[in-house]
Amino acid sequence: MADPLPPERFAALLLSAGVTLPAAELEDIRLAHGHLQEMLATLREPLSPLAAEPAFTFAPQDPAR
Amino acid sequence: MIPTIAAAGRDIAHKRVSPVELMRDCLSRIRERDPELHAFIRVTEERALADAQAAEARQATGTLRGPLDGIPFGHKDIYETAGIPTTAHSAQLEHHVPERDATTVARLGAAGVVLMGKLATHEFAFGGPSFDLPWPPAENPWGRGHFTAGSSSGTGAAVAAGLVLGGTGSDTGGSIRGPAALCGLAGLKPTYGLCPRTGILPLAQTLDHAGPMAWTSEDCALLLQAMAGHDPADPGSADRAVPDFTAELAQPLTGRTVGVVRHFHEGDNPASAATLRGIEDSLRILREAGCTVRDVTLPSLREFNACGWVTLTSEAYAIHEAWMRTRPEKYGEFLRGRLALGATLSAADYVQAQRRRRDLIARTEAATRGVDLLVTAVQPGEAPKIKAVSKWMSLEKPSFTIPFNLTGWPALATCSGFGEGGLPVSVQIVGKPWADGLVLAAGHAIERANGTRDRRPTLAEVAAAK
Numbered sequence: 001m002a003d004p005l006p007p008e009r010f011a012a013l014l015l016s017a018g019v020t021l022p023a024a025e026l027e028d029i030r031l032a033h034g035h036l037q038e039m040l041a042t043l044r045e046p047l048s049p050l051a052a053e054p055a056f057t058f059a060p061q062d063p064a065r
Numbered sequence: 066m067i068p069t070i071a072a073a074g075r076d077i078a079h080k081r082v083s084p085v086e087l088m089r090d091c092l093s094r095i096r097e098r099d100p101e102l103h104a105f106i107r108v109t110e111e112r113a114l115a116d117a118q119a120a121e122a123r124q125a126t127g128t129l130r131g132p133l134d135g136i137p138f139g140h141k142d143i144y145e146t147a148g149i150p151t152t153a154h155s156a157q158l159e160h161h162v163p164e165r166d167a168t169t170v171a172r173l174g175a176a177g178v179v180l181m182g183k184l185a186t187h188e189f190a191f192g193g194p195s196f197d198l199p200w201p202p203a204e205n206p207w208g209r210g211h212f213t214a215g216s217s218s219g220t221g222a223a224v225a226a227g228l229v230l231g232g233t234g235s236d237t238g239g240s241i242r243g244p245a246a247l248c249g250l251a252g253l254k255p256t257y258g259l260c261p262r263t264g265i266l267p268l269a270q271t272l273d274h275a276g277p278m279a280w281t282s283e284d285c286a287l288l289l290q291a292m293a294g295h296d297p298a299d300p301g302s303a304d305r306a307v308p309d310f311t312a313e314l315a316q317p318l319t320g321r322t323v324g325v326v327r328h329f330h331e332g333d334n335p336a337s338a339a340t341l342r343g344i345e346d347s348l349r350i351l352r353e354a355g356c357t358v359r360d361v362t363l364p365s366l367r368e369f370n371a372c373g374w375v376t377l378t379s380e381a382y383a384i385h386e387a388w389m390r391t392r393p394e395k396y397g398e399f400l401r402g403r404l405a406l407g408a409t410l411s412a413a414d415y416v417q418a419q420r421r422r423r424d425l426i427a428r429t430e431a432a433t434r435g436v437d438l439l440v441t442a443v444q445p446g447e448a449p450k451i452k453a454v455s456k457w458m459s460l461e462k463p464s465f466t467i468p469f470n471l472t473g474w475p476a477l478a479t480c481s482g483f484g485e486g487g488l489p490v491s492v493q494i495v496g497k498p499w500a501d502g503l504v505l506a507a508g509h510a511i512e513r514a515n516g517t518r519d520r521r522p523t524l525a526e527v528a529a530a531k
Contacts, residue, residue: 039371
């Protein structure tokens with residue numbers, strides 16, 4: 001697991017999202033956030049060359065169909 | 066003796082069984098067992114009697130609607146039911162009474178199922194097992210105090226204990242296959258787009274699948290037949306012909322190639338000895354049915370899980386954002402915590418997950434060229450004690466099931482044996498898109514050969530496991 005964010009930084013992250021949680025639950029969620037950070041690092045490992053992925057979701061439909 | 070849907074349907078068709086008596090048998094088991102199992106949020110006794118009497122009238126006049134007519138059934142409580150509360154097992158929706166049935170609820174109703182009630186779920190199909198909700202979590206009929214897995218927890222418990230003969234589930238990261246595995250039944254996550262989600266409370270729209278859970282793959286085929294088919298109200302619903310899934314159960318498996326994703330269950334998340342034995346036994350059965358078996362290597366579970374978790378929590382948070390800001394106290398602690406993780410993710414994080422998803426699908430397709438079916442684990446072992454399940458379990462150990470929510474491929478969990486503790490273990494069979502019939506045929510072949518369908522959890526076992 002990646003090192004969790006410092007408590008004040010994690011609290012600020014939630015606050016910026018407009019979420020206020022019971023103080024007793026925050027520390028547990030902060031520690032679990034370390035797992036999420038590790039996942040985010042995995043997602044940022046290099047993929048194929050940028051020019052090889054010009055689109056990934058949008059496929060236009062033929063309006064005549 | 067608790068019948069399968071297929072057997073009960075034949076008995077109803079030949080007037081050997083009365084739908085009202087079949088319903089009363091289930092009701093009797095609900096009264097006896099559900100006070101300990103908590104599989105039901107709400108038993109709809111009056112509706113069940115009316116449905117069963119209507120089926121019995123059709124039986125008398127030779128106008129039965131098919132093999133599901135008169136079958137006692139339950140819906141996971143995220144499937145909307147007109148005039149019947151649909152709570153998502155949450156205080157947020159404790160008094161929510163929908164005006165319309167979900168498309169799949171309406172289709173199953175039209176096929177004649179008898180609605181016994183609404184079944185427990187992890188809160189909004191994501192938060193559980195939780196003890197701080199208006200209803201307790203479902204428990205596993207194979208062992209009192211054991212986890213059912215989730216999120217279709219009530220359906221798993223109710224089918225295993227014979228409180229209903231079949232039920233609906235939803236699967237965003239494994240929520241049909243997990244409870245099917247730990248409760249010892251069959252559960253299919255169909256191909257993405259096969260079963261419409263209209264009227265089902267969403268968790269993460271690009272990963273959500275609706276599907277059947279029942280004692281056997283044959284029963285799942287019967288239920289899938291009623292649930293599948295295009296619905297223009299669901300943008301993810303595919304407009305394509307629905308095959309005859311029961312006919313496809315009889316297809317020969319000779320000449321099919323089975324890929325074993327051994328690194329999933331032996332390396333990425335090592336499974337128990339009983340789970341590994343069940344997988345090898347299932348492979349033996351498929352070999353004897355004429356399949357060729359070889360190992361395949363897919364991207365790691367670590368990669369799939371990173372992509373799946375970021376996608377799921379981002380989409381789930383977007384759905385729940387308003388309530389997380391204004392009334393978070395109405396969620397249970399587990400769901401509140403999991404959704405809070407979604408609040409910390411950025412737009413860039415979500416886009417990175419979608420880029421990775423496309424790449425994972427391409428690599429999975431490339432690694433499985435010439436392969437018809439994949440086999441791996443569903444769960445690492447038997448059900449743990451429910452009180453031992455951590456809030457972050459699914460973050461700590463990678464899931465065997467979420468890869469196929471990301472690809473959208475059909476995936477079945479079915480019982481492959483029993484572990485040292487006497488609880489079921491399971492095998493996962495995965496097919497290519499729209500090969501749902503082949504997946505069910507493989508599950509059917511395994512179940513007929515492995516003898517597990519002859520054993521049900523008994524009340525004595527439940528008592529002994531206390």
